[in-house]
Amino acid sequence: MSFQSRYNQLPEHFYREVTPTPLKNPFLISWNHSLAEEMGLGDTLTAEKAADYFGAMKPLSKTPPIATAYAGHQFGHYVPQLGDGRSILLGEWKNGVGEHWDLHLKGGGRTPYSRSGDGRAVLRSTIREYLCSEAMHHLGIPTTRALCMVGSEEEVHRESIEYGATLLRTAPNHIRFGTFEYFYYRQEYEPLQQLLNHLVKFHFPQLNQVAHTQQALELFKIVVTRTAQLIAQWQLVGFAHGVMNSDNMSILGFTIDYGPYGFLDHYEPGFICNHSDHSGRYAFNQQPEIAQWNMRCLAQALLPLLEEEPEAGAELLREELQNFQTQYQAAYDHGLSAKLGLSFREGDQTLQLQWLQLLESSQADYTRSFRALSDSNKSQLQQEIGNQAGLTTWLSAYHQRLQSEATTTEERAHAMRQVNPKYILRNYLAQQAIEQAEAGDYREIERLLELLHNPYDDQPQFESYAATAPEWSKSLSVSCSS
Ligand code: AMP
Ligand code: MG
Numbered sequence: 001m002s003f004q005s006r007y008n009q010l011p012e013h014f015y016r017e018v019t020p021t022p023l024k025n026p027f028l029i030s031w032n033h034s035l036a037e038e039m040g041l042g043d044t045l046t047a048e049k050a051a052d053y054f055g056a057m058k059p060l061s062k063t064p065p066i067a068t069a070y071a072g073h074q075f076g077h078y079v080p081q082l083g084d085g086r087s088i089l090l091g092e093w094k095n096g097v098g099e100h101w102d103l104h105l106k107g108g109g110r111t112p113y114s115r116s117g118d119g120r121a122v123l124r125s126t127i128r129e130y131l132c133s134e135a136m137h138h139l140g141i142p143t144t145r146a147l148c149m150v151g152s153e154e155e156v157h158r159e160s161i162e163y164g165a166t167l168l169r170t171a172p173n174h175i176r177f178g179t180f181e182y183f184y185y186r187q188e189y190e191p192l193q194q195l196l197n198h199l200v201k202f203h204f205p206q207l208n209q210v211a212h213t214q215q216a217l218e219l220f221k222i223v224v225t226r227t228a229q230l231i232a233q234w235q236l237v238g239f240a241h242g243v244m245n246s247d248n249m250s251i252l253g254f255t256i257d258y259g260p261y262g263f264l265d266h267y268e269p270g271f272i273c274n275h276s277d278h279s280g281r282y283a284f285n286q287q288p289e290i291a292q293w294n295m296r297c298l299a300q301a302l303l304p305l306l307e308e309e310p311e312a313g314a315e316l317l318r319e320e321l322q323n324f325q326t327q328y329q330a331a332y333d334h335g336l337s338a339k340l341g342l343s344f345r346e347g348d349q350t351l352q353l354q355w356l357q358l359l360e361s362s363q364a365d366y367t368r369s370f371r372a373l374s375d376s377n378k379s380q381l382q383q384e385i386g387n388q389a390g391l392t393t394w395l396s397a398y399h400q401r402l403q404s405e406a407t408t409t410e411e412r413a414h415a416m417r418q419v420n421p422k423y424i425l426r427n428y429l430a431q432q433a434i435e436q437a438e439a440g441d442y443r444e445i446e447r448l449l450e451l452l453h454n455p456y457d458d459q460p461q462f463e464s465y466a467a468t469a470p471e472w473s474k475s476l477s478v479s480c481s482s
Contacts, residue, residue, distance in 0.1 A: 003061040003091025003103065006202050007068065007173070010194060015066040019057075020088050021109025021119065023152035023164055026055020029442050030130065030149045030449070039147070039170070040095035047148070053090075054105055054166050055150040063091040067111035071185060072178030072247025073297050075281055080185055082178060082247050083113025086121060089174070100202070103147075104174055107166040120156045124434045125482030126165040127445060129258040131433065133169075135425040135452040136255050141233045142226070143255040144171040149445075151437075158481050163438075171254055173203055177298040178247030184301035196305055199251065216305035217316055224295060224324045226253025231291045232331035236339060237421065238264035238366045240284040242274035243480065246294045260478040263424045265469040267359035267366040273427075275477040288332075292324050338419050339370055340398070341412040342405060351401055354394055362386035365468045367424050374416035376409065421455040422466050428473035429465060 007015065031047035045053070052058045059065075067084035074082075088108040093101045106129070107121030126149055136143040147168040154164035175195070183192040200207045200215055210218045230253050234241065241248070242260040250256040262273030269285040277283075282290060299317035306313035336352045337344035359369055364385045372380035385391045405412065425448070433444040451462045 003063050003093060005063055005066070005089055005092035005102070006100065006198070007089060007092070007102075008063060008066060010198055011191065013069065013188075013191060014195070015068045015089070016112045017064040018067045018088055018109075018111045020065055020090070020105060022057045023055045023150070023166065024154040026051045026150050026152045026166075028055075028148065029151045029165065029437070030445050032130075032134065032145070032147050032449070034453070035134075035145055035147055035170075039093060039099075039101050040097070041093065045093070050148045050168070051150055054108075054148065054168050055152055057108065060090050060103070065090045065105075065108075067113050068174065068179070069113065069182055070176050070178040070247055071182035072176065072245050073181070073294070074245040074247070075277075078181070078185065079247075080182070081113070081115075083182075084111055085114040085117045086111070086119040087169070087174075093170075100172055101170045102172065102174055104144075104169040104171070105166055106169055107164060118156065120154070120164040121167065121482060122156050122158055122162040123151055123165040123437060124162065125259070126167045127434050127437055128261075128430050128478075129167055129169075131430055131445065131448050131452065132258045132261060132425050133255070134449060135455065136239070138453050139233075139237055139421055139424075139455050141237065141239070141255060142230055142253055144169050144174070144250075146170070171250070171256070172252060173199075174256070175199065175203075175251040176247050176256070177249040177251065177294055177301070178245075179251070180298060180301035181246060184304065189304045192301070193305060203252065213307035216302045217320070220299060220302055220317060220320055221323075223251060223253060223298065224320050225327055227291055227295060228324050228327035229253070229331050230255065231288050232328055232335055234287060235284075235332055236335040236419075237424070238267075238284075240264070240271055240273040240282070241287065242277065242282055242478070244282050244287065244290045244294065246297045249291075249294045249298075259480055259482055262427050262478065264366040265426060265473070266363040267356065267369070268363075269356075269360065273478060275479040276481075288325075288328050291328070292321060295321055295324050335419070339416065340373070341407075341416045342401065348401070351394075351397060354397070358385060358387060358390050358394055361390070367421060368466070368468060370420040371417075371422055371466075374413055374420045376413060418456055422458060423451055423455045423462065425452060426469050426473070427476055427478065428469050431473070431476055 028050045053060055065088045067088055069083045071080050072082050088105045090103040090105050110119035130146045130149045133143050133146050137145055147170055150166045152164050155161050156164040207215050207218055240262050248257040260274035271284040272280045303313050334344040337348050362385045369384045372384055433448055436444045451465055
């Protein structure tokens with residue numbers, strides 16, 4: 001088998017070779033058949049072999065597994081040495097149509113970057129990442145994905161003793177903003193350039209058309225655009241990441257590193273999903289600003305690669321940072337209008353804002369309210385939104401605005417259902433799957449995978465999964481412990 005990874009071609013200070021540490025009595029919990037098919041794995045890598053490769057740590061190939069180096073700003077503070085503390089790049093799968101997929105094993109044991117950590121991931125956090133990355137993918141949001149999950153009888157110490165598990169994560173690469181920061185703050189500008197060259201060569205071939213000296217700036221522009229679009233998609237679907245440190249920001253503009261994330265149940269702009277985030281730095285409504293803050297960290301790290309004098313270079317990057325705000329806002333405004341069944345025009349913001357205020361003041365369920373509006377289901381809307389007078393007033397302005405739309409009611413309802421999901425991975429749904437899995441029953445994971453495969457379709461057999469979150473779920477808390 002050839003699983004040669006392109007990242008291994010970089011010089012050695014980009015990573016360290018590591019040997020994954022086997023888990024005790026590993027067994028397959030879930031295999032993502034549709035992803036395996038998309039990857040074109042065929043008979044090369046099958047569910048039957050997963051526990052051997054991703055639990056017992058049988059070598060996949062002769063390519064040495066590596067842990068990559070990166071740094072990052074965590075909760076606003078620079079941490080010079082992070083790196084893959086519990087993830088191991090086992091290799092890269094190249095399929096018949098020339099696509100490359102990193103095979104990144106999370107929870108595979110200690111690496112030189114583990115610091116005081118044990119290199120493990122517990123079952124509960126593995127399930128959360130497994131389900132959420134698939135949920136995001138099928139919602140149409142760029143994300144890393146997960147091929148499989150392997151459980152074990154390995155005892156892992158967190159607040160209590162839990163079982164260790166692994167997740168085989170995949171993406172075209174796992175390069176983070178923090179990978180650039182790592183070399184920048186060490187003043188290692190040659191590897192910084194090598195990192196850029198690597199990205200251009202393998203991931204942004206369109207930059208080969210650009211003069212060598214302009215590539216860093218052009219890369220930055222692409223990352224600005226992709227990140228602005230990504231964050232707009234998060235805000236529109238009601239997704240809070242929870243730990244938007246710059247080491248958790250992907251250079252490809254993917255959602256990466258699922259930890260204490262959460263989807264909004266009722267609409268609460270200041271929602272903090274991460275119990276460890278005491279100041280609310282990563283609250284739901286802070287995400288666009290934090291993304292821009294992280295973009296600034298990346299810009300800083302790219303400075304030595306610009307042809308211009310530092311001041312002129314900084315000015316160019318500053319302009320691009322402004323573009324982040326503009327691009328984010330445009331993507332969000334257009335997206336929100338689409339959720340309301342409108343093709344955006346200036347002035348829609350008032351209607352948008354009033355709708356969101358209505359949801360907020362009546363603590364209405366974010367997902368269900370948009371879906372009820374898509375279905376033009378008045379009685380459903382009245383149920384979701386407590387404030388009947390407010391709803392009537394808003395609906396009258398809305399219907400007036402709809403008059404100037406060219407679409408028919410049916411067309412609009414159809415389009416709205418494509419952007420207003422019926423099913424999201426509510427925290428309590430993930431929690432139920434976790435509790436059952438911890439008791440040895442993994443069927444709920446498969447049910448959720450099936451459900452989340454088609455989040456925009458009505459699935460009568462799964463009607464109950466679209467219900468509002470039960471009262472007990474409000475006391476659930478998710479922290480960085482994973
Ligand atoms: P995260 O908050 O999961 O993005 O992780 C932040 C940093 O801590 C990364 O460098 C991780 O590799 C590292 N890390 C997290 N958990 C562990 C663990 N159990 N063992 C070793 N390193 C870890
Ligand atoms: Mg991380």
